[in-house]
Amino acid sequence: MKQSPIPFPPLLELTASQLEVALQNSCSQLERLANSIAAFARLGSEMSAHSDPAIAQQGARVSAEAERALFAMQYHDQFAQRVQHVRDALGDLHDAMAAPVTPPAAVLLAVIRSRYTMEDERRLFDVVLGQLAGSPTSHADDHEALRGSVELF
């Protein structure tokens, strides 16, 4: 029995769509969570200004917890960006495979790399595909150390 070839373009399209749906579901829930945390932050702020020291002290604790939650929740935003970039790369790959003439690898890789917005995404790309893509192989900045940094010009 003759085997059918693996249908790469529709499989790539399907995978990108699955990621898109997961992303949308996850983001809508996060927005609800962010609203709740924002409400706690406002409550903490109001309680902190209360004339009763016991209530003000509780308010400060609520504010501190809300602040920690606000910080931690931002990692979801980074996660969502990464998933979007993976989804976009799959879309690029799908388009390249479906095109009558396959574009040069360097062109496709340059497009995929240009979508990245985080230094550690570029580092990972360069470790795996840097030589093929002709992208830099060394990075001076330590992105982990820069997270949360404030630089005034």
Next chain:
Amino acid sequence: MNVEKNMRTILTVDDSTSMRQMVRATLQSAGYGVVEATDGQEALEFARTKAVDLVISDVNMPRMDGITLVSELRALPSYRLTPLLLLTTESSREKKLEGKRAGATGWIVKPFNPAQLLATLTRLL
């Protein structure tokens, strides 16, 4: 978008709803008034009609990115001296330099620390 009276007002610009919510929660907890835009273009259209005390903008956004927004805002007389902060996952030196050349006041790498962000605003306002 409504600008609240009698308080310092900050324009926040980000295409991520949850990020805008987190920045807003942080700013409102410290008593700042907040107006929001979902991209650089919307922010610029607002800025052409009203001045704010400070702008916090993401960099990578559809329609108009944060660095272009900074450049465009600096061309408006009412925003020539306004502190303009870029809040982004980007941490490369090249991008920071682009932001600085465009006229940004500072660069904050996400995730932001709420207390540190508020301390920065106190310093600038």
